[in-house]
Amino acid sequence: xxxEWPLWEVFIRSQHGLAHKHVGxxxxxxxxxxxxxxRDVYTRRxxxxxxxxxxxxxxxxxxxxxxxxxxEPANNKVYRHPTFFxxxxxxxxx
Amino acid sequence: xxxxxxxTGLKNVRxxxxxxxxxxxxxxRIDEGVKIEPKDWMPEAYRKTLIRQVSQHAHSEIxxxxxxxxxxxxxPTLERKxxxxxxxxxxxxxxxxxxxxxxxxxxxxxxLLADLHSGKAKYSSIFNYPTLSWADMGAIGWLVDxxxxxxxxxxxxxxxxxxxxxxxxxxxxxxxxxxxxxxxxMSLCKGTPEQKQMAQDALNRWWWPxxxxxxxxxxxxxxxxxxxxxxxxxxxxxxxxQRMVDQTVPQAEYLGLTVPDPDLKWNEETGHYDFGEIDWxxxxxxxxxxxxxxxxxxxxxxxxxDDGAWFRDAxxxxxxxxxxxxxxx
Numbered sequence: 001x002x003x004e005w006p007l008w009e010v011f012i013r014s015q016h017g018l019a020h021k022h023v024g025x026x027x028x029x030x031x032x033x034x035x036x037x038x039r040d041v042y043t044r045r046x047x048x049x050x051x052x053x054x055x056x057x058x059x060x061x062x063x064x065x066x067x068x069x070x071x072e073p074a075n076n077k078v079y080r081h082p083t084f085f086x087x088x089x090x091x092x093x094x
Numbered sequence: 095x096x097x098x099x100x101x102t103g104l105k106n107v108r109x110x111x112x113x114x115x116x117x118x119x120x121x122x123r124i125d126e127g128v129k130i131e132p133k134d135w136m137p138e139a140y141r142k143t144l145i146r147q148v149s150q151h152a153h154s155e156i157x158x159x160x161x162x163x164x165x166x167x168x169x170p171t172l173e174r175k176x177x178x179x180x181x182x183x184x185x186x187x188x189x190x191x192x193x194x195x196x197x198x199x200x201x202x203x204x205x206l207l208a209d210l211h212s213g214k215a216k217y218s219s220i221f222n223y224p225t226l227s228w229a230d231m232g233a234i235g236w237l238v239d240x241x242x243x244x245x246x247x248x249x250x251x252x253x254x255x256x257x258x259x260x261x262x263x264x265x266x267x268x269x270x271x272x273x274x275x276x277x278x279x280m281s282l283c284k285g286t287p288e289q290k291q292m293a294q295d296a297l298n299r300w301w302w303p304x305x306x307x308x309x310x311x312x313x314x315x316x317x318x319x320x321x322x323x324x325x326x327x328x329x330x331x332x333x334x335x336q337r338m339v340d341q342t343v344p345q346a347e348y349l350g351l352t353v354p355d356p357d358l359k360w361n362e363e364t365g366h367y368d369f370g371e372i373d374w375x376x377x378x379x380x381x382x383x384x385x386x387x388x389x390x391x392x393x394x395x396x397x398x399x400d401d402g403a404w405f406r407d408a409x410x411x412x413x414x415x416x417x418x419x420x421x422x423x
Contacts, residue, residue, distance in 0.1 A: 004203065030417075041187050
């Protein structure tokens with residue numbers, strides 16, 4: 001067997017108007033074959049109207065250790081949510 | 095089950111005192127029901143056990159295509175043929191989801207396939223039995239895929255994220271498999287006496303191997319206890335097998351077929367069916383490689399892989415050529 005096929009991450013748009021969503025991964029020698037394989041592996045039951053494939057090696061991701069630094073600052077900013085501001089019952093359309 | 099007798103490599107279940115601080119934090123996450131993801135720290139034994147379990151599961155899906163392939167060209171109608179092909183294609187898809195999940199644990203696809211082809215990795219005992227008549231397509235969907243569903247539904251909640259997510263996809267598709275099998279059985283049982291006899295014969299041959307799929311009682315197994323603590327095994331083999339018997343016996347009764355077990359009896363007290371002794375010698379013999387079709391299955395699988403080598407190589411050559419042309423442009 002020659003060299004191993006690269007890994008691709010597959011994203012499917014399930015309906016017009018919705019965002020592409022990650023559904024899984026697969027191996028393929030190039031992008032064209034990755035789309036073909038993604039069609040067979042992930043859309044056998046009308047799951048999609050569009051496919052993105054991205055080489056897994058090209059994805060940059062945060063690591064579990066960075067969770068605190070990245071996400072904790074949002075914890076004490078509850079005022080970013082509309083429910084932080086109670087509104088009087090009689091005031092409408094807010 | 096699809097993964098049978100999975101080794102953890104441990105002699106006893108790790109207690110909290112024996113654990114390192116990292117391991118204790120890991121176990122606490124699992125106990126809280128938080129999923130473990132590929133980049134999270136995990137004990138080496140957890141990682142290795144999961145590779146064994148998930149890859150065995152994947153291999154079973156792939157080898158599981160072979161007994162059914164026998165009937166693609168012999169299906170009784172074009173519709174049955176199309177349905178059977180769709181089911182077999184699903185099995186290939188399930189194998190691919192599971193290989194992808196196994197790879198997140200740090201093993202390569204080529205290594206996984208090499209282990210299957212060398213005979214080092216196992217797959218479920220059930221696929222080493224022959225498919226002698228069309229009725230076997232019915233019995234396999236009904237009993238084998240039915241058992242697989244019972245095993246896989248709890249695994250949708252297992253502790254390892256990629257495995258759990260693969261199981262969700264698999265389970266969604268698996269009930270089509272069970273139903274198409276039962277539909278074949280219903281047609282045969284409503285047909286001529288000879289057709290009904292075919293259905294009975296298939297049930298006779300597949301019943302006990304299907305019960306064996308769940309593996310021997312693991313009430314006293316260290317491996318199972320450790321896997322339960324890690325939440326990669328959520329019910330004991332006996333519990334799952336009992337569930338299979340309880341739900342399948344009424345289905346057999348509806349078909350007017352007789353389950354080939356003289357000891358099978360409804361137990362009013364326990365609310366479950368009692369059933370006869372399973373021949374575990376046969377099970378171990380199949381696992382050792384001496385089932386009716388072990389050699390043929392592996393040989394067919396290897397040949398399919400080898401016969402496709404020129405095509406895979408051509409795809410790589412084409413991709414390389416395109417990349418070189420792109421780089422030059």
